[in-house]
Amino acid sequence: MTAPYSLELVEKCTNCAWKAAGFFCNLPVPVLKSFEAVKYTSSYPANAVLFVQGQVPRGVYLLCKGRAKLTMTSAEGKSVILRIVEPGELMGVNAAFSGKPYELTAETLEPCQMNFIPRDAFMQLVRKHNEVSVNVNEQLSSAYSAACLQIRSLGLSRTASEKVAGFLLEWASKGKETSQGVRMNLPLTHEEIAQILGVSRETVTRALTELKSKSLITMKGPTVVIRDKSGLEALAAA
Amino acid sequence: MTAPYSLELVEKCTNCAWKAAGFFCNLPVPVLKSFEAVKYTSSYPANAVLFVQGQVPRGVYLLCKGRAKLTMTSAEGKSVILRIVEPGELMGVNAAFSGKPYELTAETLEPCQMNFIPRDAFMQLVRKHNEVSVNVNEQLSSAYSAACLQIRSLGLSRTASEKVAGFLLEWASKGKETSQGVRMNLPLTHEEIAQILGVSRETVTRALTELKSKSLITMKGPTVVIRDKSGLEALAAA
DNA sequence: CGCTCGTTTGACACGGATCAAGTCATGTGG
DNA sequence: CCACATGACTTGATCCGTGTCAAACGAGCG
Numbered sequence: 001m002t003a004p005y006s007l008e009l010v011e012k013c014t015n016c017a018w019k020a021a022g023f024f025c026n027l028p029v030p031v032l033k034s035f036e037a038v039k040y041t042s043s044y045p046a047n048a049v050l051f052v053q054g055q056v057p058r059g060v061y062l063l064c065k066g067r068a069k070l071t072m073t074s075a076e077g078k079s080v081i082l083r084i085v086e087p088g089e090l091m092g093v094n095a096a097f098s099g100k101p102y103e104l105t106a107e108t109l110e111p112c113q114m115n116f117i118p119r120d121a122f123m124q125l126v127r128k129h130n131e132v133s134v135n136v137n138e139q140l141s142s143a144y145s146a147a148c149l150q151i152r153s154l155g156l157s158r159t160a161s162e163k164v165a166g167f168l169l170e171w172a173s174k175g176k177e178t179s180q181g182v183r184m185n186l187p188l189t190h191e192e193i194a195q196i197l198g199v200s201r202e203t204v205t206r207a208l209t210e211l212k213s214k215s216l217i218t219m220k221g222p223t224v225v226i227r228d229k230s231g232l233e234a235l236a237a238a
Numbered sequence: 239m240t241a242p243y244s245l246e247l248v249e250k251c252t253n254c255a256w257k258a259a260g261f262f263c264n265l266p267v268p269v270l271k272s273f274e275a276v277k278y279t280s281s282y283p284a285n286a287v288l289f290v291q292g293q294v295p296r297g298v299y300l301l302c303k304g305r306a307k308l309t310m311t312s313a314e315g316k317s318v319i320l321r322i323v324e325p326g327e328l329m330g331v332n333a334a335f336s337g338k339p340y341e342l343t344a345e346t347l348e349p350c351q352m353n354f355i356p357r358d359a360f361m362q363l364v365r366k367h368n369e370v371s372v373n374v375n376e377q378l379s380s381a382y383s384a385a386c387l388q389i390r391s392l393g394l395s396r397t398a399s400e401k402v403a404g405f406l407l408e409w410a411s412k413g414k415e416t417s418q419g420v421r422m423n424l425p426l427t428h429e430e431i432a433q434i435l436g437v438s439r440e441t442v443t444r445a446l447t448e449l450k451s452k453s454l455i456t457m458k459g460p461t462v463v464i465r466d467k468s469g470l471e472a473l474a475a476a
Numbered sequence: 477c478g479c480t481c482g483t484t485t486g487a488c489a490c491g492g493a494t495c496a497a498g499t500c501a502t503g504t505g506g
Numbered sequence: 507c508c509a510c511a512t513g514a515c516t517t518g519a520t521c522c523g524t525g526t527c528a529a530a531c532g533a534g535c536g
Contacts (some may be wrong), residue, residue: 072390075475080393082386097379117472126372133371134364138291141335148320149340152310154392155318155436158525160492167347189514198393200493205516237313398524427482431499436526443484 010064011041022142023088024062024135025115030156031129038121040219043113048116050106054095056103057095059118063087066112067187070104071195081144081195084109084188096122109187154198163197164207165236168217181218182226211235247351248302248347249279257337260380261326262300262373264351269367276359281351288329288344288352295333295340297356302426304350305425321384321432322347322426328377334360347425392436396475399431401435402445403474406455410464449473 011017013025013036021028027035039062044050050061053073062086070091073079082104085091095102098120117125126134149170157163175184188196190204197204211217216228216235226232248254251263251274258264265273277300282288288299291311301323308329311317320342323329333340336359355363362372387403387408395401413422426434428442449455454466454473465469 018287072386072394074390074394078394080390093385096381098383105384126375127368130365130368130371133368133375135383136375136494137364137371137378138335140375140382141332144378144382144385145332145336145341147382147389148310151320151385151390151392152312152318154389155433156310156312156316158491191514195393201514202494202516205514206492209516335480396523429482439482439525440484440526442526443482 002121009041009043012036013039013115016064018065018087020088022138024090024139025088027129027131027135031131034129035117035125035132038125039115039117040091041113041115043111044108045161046108046110048108048112050108051102053103053105054101057092057099057119059116060093060096060122061081061091061106062115062117063089063091064113064115067104067109068112069109069192070106073095079105079195080198081192082150083143084196093136093140160199160203161196161207161210162236163199165211165232166202167193167197168211168224168226169232169236170230171224172229173222175226178225180225180227181229184224184226186222186224217227247279247281250274251277251353254302256302256325258326260376262328262377265367265369265373269369272365272367273355273370276363277353277355278424279351279353282346284346284348286346286350288346288399289340291341291343292339295330295337295357297354298331298334299327299329299344300353300355300358301327301352302353305347306344306350307347307430308344310342317343317433318436319430321387322434327381328356328374331374331378390433397440398435398437399445399448400474401437402431402442402449403470405431405435405456406449406462406464407467407470407474409462413462413464414426416463418463418465421466422462422464424460424462 010018013019013032014029016025025032025035041064044066050068051058053071057147065087067087068085070085070092072082072084085106091106092102120221126136127133131214153163153166157166171184171186175182190208191201194201194204208217208219211232212219216226216231218225218227248256249366251257252267256264263270263273279302282304288325289296291309303325305325306323306329308320309317310320322435323344329344330340365371366375391401391404395404409422410420410426413420428446429439432439432442446455446457449470450457452469454464454469456463456465
């Protein structure tokens with residue numbers, strides 16, 4: 001198999017080493033086989049568009065490796081980021097269920113490996129294998145939870161600093177505890193953070209500068225260290 | 239059976255007249271029987287609290303009749319409304335799946351009839367009957383869609399009038415077409431609309447006044463008539 | 477009748493969007 | 507190897523919208 005974008009393709013789901021708890025593809029072996037039978041594995045470079053808001057749904061994508069973002073765009077071209085998709089998560093499930101056009105756009109943020117499952121095959125899997133259906137439940141459930149948190153942040157936060165502080169704390173769970181505080185990787189531009197939090201790019205810069213000046217955090221490239229977690233929490237408040 | 243709050247209790251799901259397309263309880267008869275076996279039917283007055291953010295999940299609620307709201311509250315007491323729950327929809331599914339405390343609060347807006355299913359029984363139903371699981375998928379999927387729309391409104395709308403106009407258009411789908419325009423019932427206070435849209439109560443009043451003065455809408459009590467749909471759409475833009 | 481709740485309207489201050497200008501790092505082609 | 511383009515970040519100045527506080531009105535209800 002060729003490996004474009006310097007990604008090694010993993011074709012066999014049965015002995016895939018990436019699979020972890022919570023992955024959609026954590027399925028009993030017989031079910032996994034029928035999943036494997038209908039999937040198409042492929043890889044994408046960074047900033048590739050998987051599907052666009054308004055297209056008729058072709059099927060669902062399972063992200064194996066890499067990160068992607070889901071966005072909605074207004075007529076004027078402004079957009080919100082609804083979710084950063086992590087490995088093991090599905091994209092395009094809603095459109096598959098409803099049969100209506102994709103209501104959002106999916107783009108990769110990094111080089112990614114993906115499994116594509118055509119809509120009909122996916123719906124058959126769901127109807128036939130309860131384990132698949134239950135895993136979809138869990139995916140949807142956690143996506144909904146995340147959406148609720150985002151609504152909370154958008155609706156309740158009084159100031160932009162509050163939003164940014166809350167955002168960093170949420171990402172902190174993906175970071176590593178060190179003697180200096182929680183160290184994490186933030187592979188997002190200010191523009192993207194702004195689109196998640198519903199503020200302007202400049203405001204994100206200003207808020208981050210403010211947090212640095214209060215020495216609550218330090219940043220170096222994409223690496224962020226939370227120096228004073230309780231201080232951040234006090235600021236996040238809402 | 240007693241019928242408090244002047245609601246007639248419907249105990250039998252098999253011949254329930256309220257059940258419509260998209261209802262969670264639209265299930266094949268044998269499955270419906272096992273659902274009936276584990277449910278508890280009860281009725282609530284308006285403004286009753288079903289469960290509160292932070293409680294350990296006891297189970298899920300199926301709304302049979304009436305309307306309810308799901309909210310999240312900040313430490314300072316401000317709250318956002320995540321969703322208005324309509325008959326046929328489930329509440330508390332997320333907490334049931336995750337086992338973690340309810341992340342939101344559910345309150346009735348009107349006198350309601352409800353079916354309560356204890357968590358264990360619900361999870362067994364989901365695992366045992368694929369039809370149940372698929373219906374849960376559809377519920378979660380449409381709840382997620384609605385959440386996305388709300389995020390879009392919160393994140394992309396430039397002004398409060400934009401949000402209000404978009405909100406009215408969304409509710410218009412529940413209204414009736416008349417010669418005067420779409421007539422609908424809006425059983426929400428300005429305060430509640432404000433909590434959905436993430437603005438202050440006064441701003442909602444001002445925005446509605448503005449829409450009336452532009453004769454895009456007329457209001458009389460809880461009844462709203464959209465006089466100029468395309469005008470509203472132009473205002474909603476985002 | 478008087479209470480409460482929801483609505484309406486006004487005045488004012490503040491936060492952030494926007495516009496603008498400039499820095500820095502990276503990558504490309506001559 | 508340098509000049510240049512590009513994209514992301516930074517910082518400042520200005521203006522508009524909306525949150526907040528305040529006061530008053532209207533309707534429903536015991």
